[in-house]
Amino acid sequence: MTLAATPKMSPAARQLLDQLVAESQKLNEQTEAEALIEKRQAAQEKILSQGLPTRKDEDWQYTALMPLFKHTFEVKSAKSVTLTEIQPFLPELDAIRLTFIDGVFSEELSAGFDFIPEALSIEMADADAIQSINLAEQADAFQLMNEMLLDQGLTLSLEKGQALQVPLHILHVQTQSEQLINLRTQIDLAENSEMMLIQQFVSLDDGQSALVNDLVKVTVADNARFKQIVLQDMNADSFYFANQFFEQAASSVIETNYVGLGCEISRHQNYLMMLGEHAESMQNSIGLGTGKQVIDSRTSTTHQAAHCDSRQLHKLVLDDQSRGVFNGMIHVVKGAQKTDGQMDNKNLLLSKTAKVDAKPQLEIYADDVKCSHGCASGQIDEQQVFYAQARGIRKADALQLITRAFLLEPLESVSNLALRNWLTEIISRKLAKQ
Amino acid sequence: MSEATQYQEINDLLSKNKGYKEGFYTQTTVETFEKGLNETVVRAISAKKNEPQWMLDFRLKAFEHWKTMKEPHWAKAEYEPLDYQDYSYYSAPDCSACGDHCQTDGADAAEPEMDPEVAKAFAALGVPVYGDETSEKTNIAVDAIFDSVSVSTTKREDLAKLGIIFCSFSEAVQDYPELVQKYLGSVVPYHDNYFAALNSAVASDGTFVYIPEGVRSPIDLSTYFRINEAKTGQFERTILIAEKDSYVSYLEGCSAPVRDTYQLHAAVVEVIVHENAEVKYSTVQNWYPGDEDCEGGILNFVTKRGVCEGANSKLSWTQAETGSAITWKYPSCVLKGDNSIGEFYSVALTNRRQQADTGTKMIHIGKNTRSTIISKGLSAGKSDNTYRGLVKILPTAEGARNFTQCDSMLIGNQCGAHTFPYIEVENPTAKMEHEATTSRIGEDQLFYCQQRGISEQDAISMIVNGFCKEVFSELPLEFAQEAEELLAVSLEGSVG
Numbered sequence: 003m004t005l006a007a008t009p010k011m012s013p014a015a016r017q018l019l020d021q022l023v024a025e026s027q028k029l030n031e032q033t034e035a036e037a038l039i040e041k042r043q044a045a046q047e048k049i050l051s052q053g054l055p056t057r058k059d060e061d062w063q064y065t066a067l068m069p070l071f072k073h074t075f076e077v078k079s080a081k082s083v084t085l086t087e088i089q090p091f092l093p094e095l096d097a098i099r100l101t102f103i104d105g106v107f108s109e110e111l112s113a114g115f116d117f118i119p120e121a122l123s124i125e126m127a128d129a130d131a132i133q134s135i136n137l138a139e140q141a142d143a144f145q146l147m148n149e150m151l152l153d154q155g156l157t158l159s160l161e162k163g164q165a166l167q168v169p170l171h172i173l174h175v176q177t178q179s180e181q182l183i184n185l186r187t188q189i190d191l192a193e194n195s196e197m198m199l200i201q202q203f204v205s206l207d208d209g210q211s212a213l214v215n216d217l218v219k220v221t222v223a224d225n226a227r228f229k230q231i232v233l234q235d236m237n238a239d240s241f242y243f244a245n246q247f248f249e250q251a252a253s254s255v256i257e258t259n260y261v262g263l264g265c266e267i268s269r270h271q272n273y274l275m276m277l278g279e280h281a282e283s284m285q286n287s288i289g290l291g292t293g294k295q296v297i298d299s300r301t302s303t304t305h306q307a308a309h310c311d312s313r314q315l316h317k318l319v320l321d322d323q324s325r326g327v328f329n330g331m332i333h334v335v336k337g338a339q340k341t342d343g344q345m346d347n348k349n350l351l352l353s354k355t356a357k358v359d360a361k362p363q364l365e366i367y368a369d370d371v372k373c374s375h376g377c378a379s380g381q382i383d384e385q386q387v388f389y390a391q392a393r394g395i396r397k398a399d400a401l402q403l404i405t406r407a408f409l410l411e412p413l414e415s416v417s418n419l420a421l422r423n424w425l426t427e428i429i430s431r432k433l434a435k436q
Numbered sequence: 437m438s439e440a441t442q443y444q445e446i447n448d449l450l451s452k453n454k455g456y457k458e459g460f461y462t463q464t465t466v467e468t469f470e471k472g473l474n475e476t477v478v479r480a481i482s483a484k485k486n487e488p489q490w491m492l493d494f495r496l497k498a499f500e501h502w503k504t505m506k507e508p509h510w511a512k513a514e515y516e517p518l519d520y521q522d523y524s525y526y527s528a529p530d531c532s533a534c535g536d537h538c539q540t541d542g543a544d545a546a547e548p549e550m551d552p553e554v555a556k557a558f559a560a561l562g563v564p565v566y567g568d569e570t571s572e573k574t575n576i577a578v579d580a581i582f583d584s585v586s587v588s589t590t591k592r593e594d595l596a597k598l599g600i601i602f603c604s605f606s607e608a609v610q611d612y613p614e615l616v617q618k619y620l621g622s623v624v625p626y627h628d629n630y631f632a633a634l635n636s637a638v639a640s641d642g643t644f645v646y647i648p649e650g651v652r653s654p655i656d657l658s659t660y661f662r663i664n665e666a667k668t669g670q671f672e673r674t675i676l677i678a679e680k681d682s683y684v685s686y687l688e689g690c691s692a693p694v695r696d697t698y699q700l701h702a703a704v705v706e707v708i709v710h711e712n713a714e715v716k717y718s719t720v721q722n723w724y725p726g727d728e729d730c731e732g733g734i735l736n737f738v739t740k741r742g743v744c745e746g747a748n749s750k751l752s753w754t755q756a757e758t759g760s761a762i763t764w765k766y767p768s769c770v771l772k773g774d775n776s777i778g779e780f781y782s783v784a785l786t787n788r789r790q791q792a793d794t795g796t797k798m799i800h801i802g803k804n805t806r807s808t809i810i811s812k813g814l815s816a817g818k819s820d821n822t823y824r825g826l827v828k829i830l831p832t833a834e835g836a837r838n839f840t841q842c843d844s845m846l847i848g849n850q851c852g853a854h855t856f857p858y859i860e861v862e863n864p865t866a867k868m869e870h871e872a873t874t875s876r877i878g879e880d881q882l883f884y885c886q887q888r889g890i891s892e893q894d895a896i897s898m899i900v901n902g903f904c905k906e907v908f909s910e911l912p913l914e915f916a917q918e919a920e921e922l923l924a925v926s927l928e929g930s931v932g
Binding site: 064337353354358359363365366368372373374375 | 510831844846848849850851852853854855856857858859860862863864865866867868869870871872873874876
């Protein structure tokens with residue numbers, strides 16, 4: 003392997019990259035399948051020639067990765083965890099629960115297998131059963147990292163005409179310091195099927211930094227419905243990078259909500275392709291930053307077919323020295339007439355040192371469309387606080403009440419009441435803590 | 437409908453459909469430099485203009501820096517990398533025709549001693565270049581720039597009585613070196629970007645405006661830019677300074693002959709607004725857009741920036757962009773003074789294969805600074821129209837306020853309309869709002885008009901003008917009319 007062509011990077015970034023490539027090599031040594039080795043090597047070469055992102059990259063302009071480069075992450079075997087330890091994280095609702103400790107599936111901590119219908123297949127697939135990502139284009143560094151560290155992936159597929167009666171809940175628990183958790187999930191929904199998926203990321207203890215790199219691929223066939231909640235509530239020393247790829251066919255529905263509360267740096271990116279006519283999509287996100295957190299929420303929505311609707315609502319509340327980033331793109335291709343795309347981003351700054359950077363973008367090549375975006379930033383309206391105070395609500399309570407109401411709006415789309423209450427409670431808890 | 441009115445209507449349509457009416461070429465004796473760009477050329481331009489050493493040093497410094505830079509291609513416009521050696525960097529009507537006055541004799545420059553061919557060209561464009569003759573009729577002072585030199589500046593004596601300096605940039609370098617030295621590069625430094633560096637190195641001519649303290653300019657000041665020679669670049673440099681409590685409205689217009697190769701226009705405009713002063717800067721940009729495929733149009737790479745230096749100052753940019761093959765232009769406001777105001781009103785129309793990437797930057801530094809951005813993008817034909825803007829609120833900008841509205845209209849299904857706003861807020865007391873919509877002329881709207889006897893073309897014109905009203909109302913009256921007519925001409929044949 004030649005390192006000569008590597009672009010400019012800080013020595014720290016260089017070190018982390020070299021170390022991750024070494025991790026990938028370690029995996030290769032334990033692997034026999036030639037195809038998989040080649041796949042990883044291709045990704046290695048690409049990431050070495052591209053380097054890790056710097057602030058000069060347009061997509062990373064607002065998200066500085068310096069804190070990440072201070073670490074050395076390794077793939078470690080999972081520690082043993084008891085059910086009582088994870089109990090506090092669990093919602094009180096019927097669900098099929100799959101628990102992963104440091105990225106490794108734990109059967110004893112999982113539950114609700116009785117709910118699994120025959121039509122649903124859940125498998126830990128070997129890497130060769132997983133589709134590779136497309137390396138031809140300028141790929142994101144974390145996608146490449148995911149590819150070169152790919153070992154096993156979770157595949158979920160639901161048969162035609164089947165609806166899952168209870169949500170499928172995937173819990174990821176991080177337990178060790180400097181732990182590298184590389185996740186790959188592939189989900190297929192056949193025609194007329196329906197699934198509700200909850201992905202939850204938590205840390206067992208504070209102070210132990212981990213790097214979660216999640217890559218999810220979801221294919222939703224005609225008339226199928228896919229609903230998703232991603233709750234990221236890891237400790238403030240960890241790092242979370244997720245890339246979710248959605249493809250939806252005609253008349254299908256996708257609803258995805260992201261709640262980002264934890265991590266030093268977190269970045270959640272959706273790539274949504276609306277490929278069939280009359281498809282509907284909704285992408286919401288909630289971000290609450292305190293301390294020195296960086297919360298980055300991004301969407302890229304492509305209207306490839308006519309008559310599709312897309313809706314987005316992204317809300318960020320930023321306190322202390324936290325930094326919020328929103329980046330959204332609605333792309334309407336030629337011929338995707340009667341598109342209705344809407345994107346809203348609203349941000350609330352609670353402290354003098356908090357920052358927000360937003361880039362709501364539209365790229366439109368069809369004329370008969372209705373597309374709009376809105377973006378607003380500000381602080382809590384004094385008049386609202388006064389109104390509440392005039393009615394006997396103390397200032398601190400009033401502030402919290404207003405912030406809470408502001409932040410929870412995207413959750414109104416969550417139809418499962420128990421689930422919504424659970425999320426509300428978790429968010430409120432963090433709000434009350436600050 | 438009677439036969440007569442029908443006939444009238446057809447006639448009207450035909451008379452309108454004349455395309456780019458400013459596309460003629462003026463045959464005159466000119467002095468043009470050999471194609472190519474190197475240090476000798478930079479020195480030669482400076483020598484030609486009889487410039488002092490500091491100006492030459494500025495040019496050389498910029499040129500050295502430019503050589504280390506790369507041509508930017510991040511804008512949403514596709515173009516082949518330019519061959520900078522294939523342009524001529526200086527072209528002027530030959531001085532032998534009019535004596536030696538065009539570079540040295542500042543005081544008499546307003547006298548109508550210009551080349552008669554050049555004068556004819558401006559007359560054809562409707563630009564009043566003879567101060568005396570038109571002083572009764574027009575309420576406007578004009579600086580006319582032909583390729584690399586300013587050929588006439590009208591009404592300057594009247595203005596001088598008020599202490600207003602209104603002259604070409606070259607003259608200012610000679611006559612007001614301390615002012616030029618103080619402000620040149622203070623808003624747009626020579627290393628700011630690729631085209632600003634190029635401009636600093638080979639700056640041709642431009643306008644210099646200085647409004648002294650407490651003076652309200654009684655008339656509008658304006659500059660008309662004309663590119664005439666083939667394969668030349670125009671690198672105008674304009675500086676506008678408004679001292680305390682002053683006011684000026686400045687207009688700018690431009691055109692070029694029909695050519696089959698791309699021409700380069702890389703201008704730099706610097707505006708400095710002091711305490712309580714107000715500057716209104718309006719542009720109607722109608723550079724030659726090229727043929728049906730936009731071959732040979734003007735490449736318009738412009739850096740315009742103003743700084744609201746003092747408290748309560750105000751800078752307002754208004755632009756109607758209809759020409760150029762490629763437009764790359766972001767008139768910006770740096771709001772330094774407390775309570776200062778920045779405004780940006782823009783209509784950008786693209787047709788055929790034109791590509792426009794335009795917008796603004798509002799940098800809020802001072803307390804209670806306010807900015808408004810209204811951008812209307814119209815794309816027709818196979819064109820791409822992009823709004824790209826930055827609103828940045830720094831931690832010091834307590835109570836800053838921004839409102840942005842970007843509306844795009846698509847005419848036809850072959851074009852593209854894009855919005856790329858950048859919003860950076862670092863102060864919690866700041867309030868910023870951004871809205872963008874994209875739509876098209878509804879069939880029902882057209883039908884409604886046609887049903888009432890309004891022709892399709894007129895109906896489109898009406899709807900488009902309504903869409904742009906908010907911006908046009910900011911333009912001075914004659915300009916607003918011109919802009920409306922330009923829109924109608926540029927839209928000709930884009931529907932149906």
